[in-house]
Amino acid sequence: MRDGDDVMAVIARAVREVEAAVGRGRVTPAVRTKFQVVALLVREEHARVRAEQTSSSTERAERLKRLDGIATILAKTAVRDPALLALLAEDAVVSDAARSLKRDMLSDAGIESPPDEVAPPDRAAAAAPPERRVVPQSVVSRQLANPFLAPDFSAAPPPQARPRRLAGWELLGPLLSSFERAGGGASACMALPAPSSRPVPGGRELMPHQAQVVAAAAAGHRTFLLADEPGLGKTAQALLAAEAVNAYPLLVVVPNVVKTNWAREAGLWTPHRSATVVHGDGETVDGFADIVVVNYEVLDRHVGWFGDFGFRGMVVDEAHFIKNKTSQRSQHVLELSDRIRSRTARPLLMALTGTPLINDIEDFRAIWQFLGWIDEAKPLGELMESLEETGLTPADPGFYPAARACVIDRGIVRRRKVDVAADIPARRIADLPVELDEKAGRSIRAAEQDLARRMVRRYETALANRSSDVVVEGIDRELVRRVARAELKDATATQSGENVFSMMRRIGQAKAGPAADYAAQLARSAGKVVFFAKHVDVMDAAEDVFDRNGIRYSSIRGDQTPGSRQRNIDAFVKDPGVAVAVCSLTAAGVGLNLQVASNIVLAELSWTDAEQTQAIDRSHRIGQTEPVTAWRIIAAQTIDSRIAELIDSKAGLAARALDGSDEEVPSSADVQHEALVALLTDALSASQ
Known part of the structure; x- marks a missing residue:
């Protein structure tokens, strides 16, 4: 039986040794090997603890917390050396030295290595499973359908230059x-x-x-x-x-x-x-x-x-x-x-x-x-x-x-x-559609279908109970709007059951990982980034991603004291090492000056263009020297994309209203109502 405490002690000791060595600037091949082995063992132990059924939930939670602490140390240590960061990748090559050290560390914990890890290096390499390769059927069909579609490999590439005067010089380093x-x-x-x-x-x-x-x-x-x-x-x-x-x-x-x-x-x-x-x-x-x-x-x-x-x-x-x-x-x-x-x-x-x-x-x-x-x-x-x-x-x-x-x-x-700067707008919104995790995506689409079916039943019941003799060809648009309004009223009055609000929250949770991954890419390539989310659990999930990637961040939330809030703002604005400001859309959408960033990630959609604009204007304001881009993360094939379109259409209406039109500036309820109207209309059209 595997003793989790012994394994944890071996891992903890090793990670402290790696952290100390990197802190002294001595990142030798042996240190890198030990770093990779610790990362492998943390990953394996984390999966084992989560799957374990013999321990109590409290014991498992405590072990997972300790493992997360070690993972955080690894991430922070890796930031100091790009070679270490690369070793955290899932597909990083595991050297023979790393396999050997891993066996020794498991042995120190009283654990015998599995047989496939004990094989000598040459045999282990020979016994490695082949990569899983596939050829999609449509590709086979392409190859068989038309001989003219066969690739033409007849054109030879140009001849390589023959070095003359520089022959014998080492040139790549220079x-x-x-x-x-x-x-x-x-x-x-x-x-x-x-x-x-x-x-x-x-x-x-x-x-x-x-x-x-x-x-x-x-x-x-x-x-x-x-x-x-x-x-x-x-x-x-x-x-x-x-x-x-x-x-x-x-x-x-x-x-x-x-x-x-x-x-x-x-x-x-x-x-x-x-x-x-x-x-x-x-x-x-x-x-x-x-x-x-x-x-x-x-x-x-x-x-x-x-x-x-x-x-x-x-x-x-x-x-x-x-x-x-x-x-x-x-x-x-x-x-x-x-x-x-x-x-x-x-x-x-x-x-x-x-x-x-x-x-x-x-x-x-x-x-x-x-x-x-x-x-x-x-x-x-x-x-x-x-x-x-x-x-x-x-x-x-x-x-x-x-x-x-x-x-x-x-x-x-x-x-x-x-x-x-003359080429691009001073402020623009770029939509980035993402595919949700397969399980989360299926669950959200199923919830949308349930909501649509509920409104269809409501619509059909209202249609059947009409007392007038009025006959409407096709879909009764006015009845659709009344059904959507009733659904929205019910959703606002009760928190139970699936509704448009709970669905948007679930979509936000599913988008948290991809949105944070993209913010991390921006932080590495373009400097400071402001990350906005509506819900605390989405902010928490994003911060977990930043922790795992060794990216320093400030958190600006509604439950902070004024002093704590200001310290986090100052850290983002003044500390070059703080790359991301994780902000609550409601608590940090007004009153902040974050001009140090010209890239904004909107992980969750607001219900109004005004709220979205307020968030973007934390960076797009006097003192900003670069054009500002807001990257709006959209969950593909969900109601999220429809709501984004509605927000944009209402934005034009709001602009006209501010310019003197008699039109009313839309509220968040308008977008919520129109989203339900669209969902019900699509469902009725599909059934006809």
Whole structure:
């Protein structure tokens, strides 16, 4: 039997040793190995305790609390060293040294390792289960349906440059360090052509800085490290660059939280191109689509057929996800890039990330390798030719600025909001649709259906009990509005049962994780972020995510004393290390000055545009030097998206009212009522 206390003692002792070593600045390979083993044991012990039935709930809660404390120490320690942070990833490679240390630590706790962990390194590797690979049926159908759809691998890639004067020089280290030694404050951005006047599909309009990248692709450039700050429209630039060079089929690899948004953006910017999203094993994949969107987490299952699909372009969003070259997702991305480059002449390759180039420059090896600028040992192709043309070697004083320019010219594009302020609105709202967790999504959609059925029964009963002889063709819109009003009155009067308010709260809880994940990405790439939520449990869930990611935050809530509230505000405004302000939409939506942040995450929808605007105006106010972007997290395929549309439509009405119209400014009850009207109308239409 496993003794939880002994295991906990071993883990606690090890984490204190790691914390002390990192604090002294001695992050040796042995320390990193011990760090990873502690993380593995915490993960395993956490799962074991949750599943255990022999202990009391109080004992399990106490052990989980201790494990969460150790996990917090790990996260805070990892922030000091990016190599440690990478080891916390689910797909981080576990070394033989880590397996050996794990066996020893379990042995110290009096636990015998499972047989599969005791095998010698060579046998363990041989016995490792193969990766689970799938080929969706629609992809097989594509391959069989039409021989003209078969990928064309006949075009050979251009020959690699042969090093001459620089043969024998170690060049990768100097290339990377050139961004630290030779920058001199200069922008890391290639020369871009004037914006193209070509029309945008769908009648939409690009901002000038976006159109420059599309024009560069159209002019023949094929590799881009697009490092614009968040909010500058990297998604549209990538989609239209692919359109400009006909880079189809196009593979797009993204974090799970933005997968749905990529499909939505593809529909907006390239409506004549079909897009498909890979979920799980790909049962719903359209094998004939022009654009294939997949998230990092399931890439391993599909890398086989992806490699043979004939992609002519590949986009990697949030490219800092592949910085750790030892992770599986990095290896799969690099494998696919290599296959595309070896089979397609001049494919379009784009790495998108808002991370400033000056930070952790060593981690950009994987991104440059994805783009085909380098391999494991040396620069390749056009980059090597450019370095040769400088006439310099790393021993020459002018090599570093010249080398930096050579890399930038290969396709680094970096613009900040402040650089293109004239291009973008001073304040804008960007909707980010997310797919809810499978279980939570099913539960919420089922609750919506129950609510709709209840209103349908109410509608049918009222229709049957009519005393007049009036006959209405189709749906009686006035009766629909009365039924929705009665449902809203009942929901306001009682807290029992499922209603529009409880549903929105559940949607908020389900969105908390994805919203916090996105806020964490923004904090790493763009600086300080303000995170707004309506409910305390959503704020709690978000703060748990920030704790696990080692992101420092301030919490601004309604139950704080004035002194505590001000200390939290001051910490966010004045401390560079505090990256996120987690704010209550009702308690912190007014009276705060948070101009240090230009990115806002609205994790939950308010019922009025006025409340939403008040929250955004905590950052968009006098003293703000950059355009402000509010990222509104929307739960796809739920009533959440309908309510977002209603808020926006009522916003226009409110503006007209303030400008002197006779229209009344809408209240929150208007949006609630209209949401129920829409839900009932859809249900009645579906039944006819």
